[in-house]
Amino acid sequence: MELLVSSATGVMTAVGIYLLLSARTFPVILGLTFLSYAVNVFLFSMGRLTINQPPIIGATTAGYSDPLPQALVLTAIVISFGMTALIVVLALRGFLEAGTDEVDLAIPREGGPADAGTKGDMARPQP
Amino acid sequence: MNHWIVVPTVLPAMTAALLLILALPHHLKHQRVVSIGATVLMLALAIGLLMLAGDGAPRAYFLGNWPAPFGIVLVLDRLSAIMLLLTAALALAVVIYASTGWDTRGRHFHALMQFQLLGVNGAFLTGDLFNLFVFFEVMLIASYGLMLHGGGAVRLKAGFHYVAINLIASTLFLFGVGLIYAITGTLNMADLAGKVAAVSADDQALLKTGAMLLFVVFATKAALVPLHWWLPSAYAATSAPAAAMFMIMTKVGAYAIIRVYGLIFGADAGPLGALVAPIVIPAALVTLVVGAVGVLASRSLSDLVCFSVIASMGNLLIAVGLFDGVGTTAALYYIIHSTLTGAALFLLVDLISQRRGKLMDRLEPAPAIANETILGALFFLGAIAMVGMPPLSGFIGKLLILEATREAPQAPLIWAIVLGSSLLMMIGFARAGSVVFWNNPKPASDLGEAGVAPSRDGLSASALVPIVVVGLLLGATAALSFGAGPLTSGFQATSAQLLDKAGYIRAVLAPAAGVAMGEN
Numbered sequence: 201m202e203l204l205v206s207s208a209t210g211v212m213t214a215v216g217i218y219l220l221l222s223a224r225t226f227p228v229i230l231g232l233t234f235l236s237y238a239v240n241v242f243l244f245s246m247g248r249l250t251i252n253q254p255p256i257i258g259a260t261t262a263g264y265s266d267p268l269p270q271a272l273v274l275t276a277i278v279i280s281f282g283m284t285a286l287i288v289v290l291a292l293r294g295f296l297e298a299g300t301d302e303v304d305l306a307i308p309r310e311g312g313p314a315d316a317g318t319k320g321d322m323a324r325p326q327p
Numbered sequence: 328m329n330h331w332i333v334v335p336t337v338l339p340a341m342t343a344a345l346l347l348i349l350a351l352p353h354h355l356k357h358q359r360v361v362s363i364g365a366t367v368l369m370l371a372l373a374i375g376l377l378m379l380a381g382d383g384a385p386r387a388y389f390l391g392n393w394p395a396p397f398g399i400v401l402v403l404d405r406l407s408a409i410m411l412l413l414t415a416a417l418a419l420a421v422v423i424y425a426s427t428g429w430d431t432r433g434r435h436f437h438a439l440m441q442f443q444l445l446g447v448n449g450a451f452l453t454g455d456l457f458n459l460f461v462f463f464e465v466m467l468i469a470s471y472g473l474m475l476h477g478g479g480a481v482r483l484k485a486g487f488h489y490v491a492i493n494l495i496a497s498t499l500f501l502f503g504v505g506l507i508y509a510i511t512g513t514l515n516m517a518d519l520a521g522k523v524a525a526v527s528a529d530d531q532a533l534l535k536t537g538a539m540l541l542f543v544v545f546a547t548k549a550a551l552v553p554l555h556w557w558l559p560s561a562y563a564a565t566s567a568p569a570a571a572m573f574m575i576m577t578k579v580g581a582y583a584i585i586r587v588y589g590l591i592f593g594a595d596a597g598p599l600g601a602l603v604a605p606i607v608i609p610a611a612l613v614t615l616v617v618g619a620v621g622v623l624a625s626r627s628l629s630d631l632v633c634f635s636v637i638a639s640m641g642n643l644l645i646a647v648g649l650f651d652g653v654g655t656t657a658a659l660y661y662i663i664h665s666t667l668t669g670a671a672l673f674l675l676v677d678l679i680s681q682r683r684g685k686l687m688d689r690l691e692p693a694p695a696i697a698n699e700t701i702l703g704a705l706f707f708l709g710a711i712a713m714v715g716m717p718p719l720s721g722f723i724g725k726l727l728i729l730e731a732t733r734e735a736p737q738a739p740l741i742w743a744i745v746l747g748s749s750l751l752m753m754i755g756f757a758r759a760g761s762v763v764f765w766n767n768p769k770p771a772s773d774l775g776e777a778g779v780a781p782s783r784d785g786l787s788a789s790a791l792v793p794i795v796v797v798g799l800l801l802g803a804t805a806a807l808s809f810g811a812g813p814l815t816s817g818f819q820a821t822s823a824q825l826l827d828k829a830g831y832i833r834a835v836l837a838p839a840a841g842v843a844m845g846e847n
Contacts, residue, residue, distance in 0.1 A: 220495065225487060232494050239501045246509040269508065272457060276501055279464050283497075286471060287490050294487055297480040303487065 212238035225291040236280035343441035362437035380408035385834040396515035402454035442469035485564035506537030517835035524597035548580025559633040567677030571670035607648030615641030619748035622755035628688035639665035655822035657727035671800035710756035720807035
């Protein structure tokens with residue numbers, strides 16, 4: 201079980217990092233998801249790998265499984281789930297507004313006629 | 328237990344919930360009243376907490392009365408109280424500034440702002456690493472919303488980068504926290520401070536890995552080279568009030584470095600002691616150089632301010648990296664100075680760029696802007712403060728840093744880089760100011776076509792409020808400069824309290840032991 205869990209964590213981390221380095225938003229999001237799966241499994245194993253043990257120490261129990269990493273994982277899952285939803289929407293909006301899902305869009309900072317519209321959007325209306 | 332300690336997290340949460348109910352556009356006036364009112368209350372509360380913490384005893388607050396290290400604990404000491412006060416003051420300035428127009432460009436500006444306050448206040452108060460993660464997340468989630476406030480393709484692209492970088496940092500944070508928990512069995516900072524020195528030799532490498540992963544996260548937040556590249560694109564693309572508020576977020580990174588690597592992995596933590604001290608100062612020096620060169624190379628005012636913020640983080644982290652009394656004193660002074668100055672400059676650049684029509688904040692000659700005299704004077708003052716010339720606070724902050732590093736082995740190098748980068752920044756700011764305020768060709772027909780013709784009107788009441796806000800922020804740096812004597816003695820007391828780890832550990836763990844014994 202130790203080999204399975206540790207290799208799964210390693211493979212997921214590697215896949216996540218590989219995908220993060222790509223130049224399109226969708227693989228980057230998949231990479232982030234893989235990375236968060238990896239960290240969830242990793243956090244679980246931080247409480248030592250035990251099965252069929254109660255999470256509470258009692259007078260009659262022989263051992264216990266550490267409940268704290270489970271609580272940490274729960275928090276981490278909630279946060280990463282919400283964040284994944286956010287970044288998907290963000291990538292989609294970016295795709296719809298810019299017409300491409302390349303991560304490294306050359307942001308037209310030197311104003312030309314082409315970007316006058318987007319620049320104008322950012323300008324605050326005169327008070 | 329003093330229940331006021333938990334209020335800095337409860338008040339913004341309640342206010343934000345109320346603001347979400349008031350989200351309809353015709354409630355905007357009410358939103359502004361509630362938001363400004365709550366931030367004023369927060370400021371009053373922060374002043375009260377600072378006075379409470381002024382007696383020098385760290386106070387722990389046990390949520391649900393669970394004894395530490397088993398329950399969640401908040402700790403108020405001088406450092407937390409100072410940071411809370413700085414946050415509240417900055418937030419008040421930003422909320423008032425945003426109420427003059429920026430908050431009409433999206434629905435939930437004020438609610439997001441309060442959530443951001445919740446996260447920042449929580450990060451300053453928390454006494455354990457996992458809640459530091461949680462409050463980081465609260466702060467970041469609100470900042471994603473603020474970052475995107477107003478929309479636009481450029482902002483969305485920069486926002487994607489910002490969110491992705493921070494999600495990766497959060498994942499690393501969890502890896503680090505997991506490793507630390509696996510080795511020590513606790514995440515309470517006071518408890519960790521006692522246990523790290525006693526870790527067995529086999530486990531030291533793993534614990535060190537965890538600690539260094541956390542450092543990567545904090546360095547990313549604090550924009551330490553080579554983890555600083557997200558900052559210019561994110562801060563330049565976002566709205567001015569959001570950028571001004573984000574000035575406190577880089578400081579959260581610096582605060583976390585002071586807290587975690589001072590308290591838990593400090594010099595006396597056995598074989599893991601002084602873990603990051605050899606890295607921080609060299610990286611901070613490079614940060615300073617990158618910032619100064621960036622200032623010189625900027626082609627727009629917002630880039631100029633972003634890189635000067637990076638340079639100021641470099642200065643700050645030099646002082647932090649000393650991890651001693653004088654260093655921390657200088658760092659505290661510089662934190663307050665650079666937060667206020669950076670925020671003032673971001674808001675000022677917004678005021679300038681909205682008066683330049685299509686040209687925005689690019690450093691190109693343009694017809695003279697409206698209210699040129701007052702904005703030019705404010706820019707001059709802001710530049711003096713940021714570059715670190717007398718009489719404003721940047722000068723004294725830099726002086727304190729130079730004084731603190733005098734004994735350090737690399738002192739000549741540090742002095743050369745600090746002073747040389749000041750010169751570069753001065754040239755950069757002088758050039759930018761000259762182009763914007765002095766190089767004003769007569770309005771030609773081709774310049775005015777799509778741009779807003781600069782109106783030479785006097786100041787209307789609505790245009791006056793944002794200028795006054797910027798003026799007050801810069802006035803605060805002047806006050807920081809003139810009150811430097813009493814303030815530094817306060818900061819000395821703060822850094823003495825930080826070095827007294829036994830006091831912190833006792834405050835968190837001893838009452839808990841008492842409670843547990845009393846109830847059993």
